[in-house]
Amino acid sequence: MDYMEGERDLLRIFIGERDKHNGKPLYHGIVDLLRKHHFAGATVLRGIMGFGASSKLHTDRFDVLSLDMPIVVECVESATNIDAVLPELETMVGGGLITRERVRVVLHRPALPT
Amino acid sequence: MDYMEGERDLLRIFIGERDKHNGKPLYHGIVDLLRKHHFAGATVLRGIMGFGASSKLHTDRFDVLSLDMPIVVECVESATNIDAVLPELETMVGGGLITRERVRVVLHRPALPT
């Protein structure tokens, strides 16, 4: 992994917690894909409520407490590396939203050995 | 709902978990508003610590464990649709921060029927 500086792309993938890929959670599959492509990192956030292409919100409060909460997978990488994963990512995501925007990397530092 | 492509606006609303609107949590009211306006989706994230216009951080650790954690509501939509909800949104938000930025929609796909 080369350490990053300057302008990079922030990719954000909005899916549902219950979405599956090859029998396991889709967000696990996405993280595996990004690692296979030697991405610098990725963060998976789990929402507490939401609706969209992938997850439906019902008025029944039991439903809100269900396990289909929204998931956001985020990663910061070069445009080239992101272009390289998009075709496979698009085949994996059944329903969802993917956005891309430019960000400036201020600091990217490897963890100190512990 | 029309599926989105190209440039859109990412709206992010930073409020507190205990903020209320018409007797229910403000973030519920915001999600209802976005659904009423046929937004493509929304995600509600709950932080584990924070401070700001809406939520105060005290040094007492019991307070940090309280139920007034920061909430971020995110949605991606056309500038026109976001302009249309902002006036009502501004009357609902007692204290908080709303930001807006341009993002590129790479993929927006409906969920497959299950």
Next chain:
Amino acid sequence: MDYMEGERDLLRIFIGERDKHNGKPLYHGIVDLLRKHHFAGATVLRGIMGFGASSKLHTDRFDVLSLDMPIVVECVESATNIDAVLPELETMVGGGLITRERVRVVLHRPALPT
């Protein structure tokens, strides 16, 4: 604190939950730093999975359940105020990623007294 309007910088700090600073969690230290500099606010989000400069993902699922989940600290401030904290922030962050991007502040309103 002056209330913000117009263009501001969104600073996002990606670290690990177990990262420490002066014997306490690094994200606590970062929040304290931002408060000391009178930042308008900050939000700390905790992911459910991730990998990167600071946190490593192993295939062992016990590891995924560990307490070293990814942390994202977010704040929106003037470029001047962010420039002022970056040097100290860079000494605090052992391993991680910091990004910066421009956002437009649509609303910034103090909480009503309760």
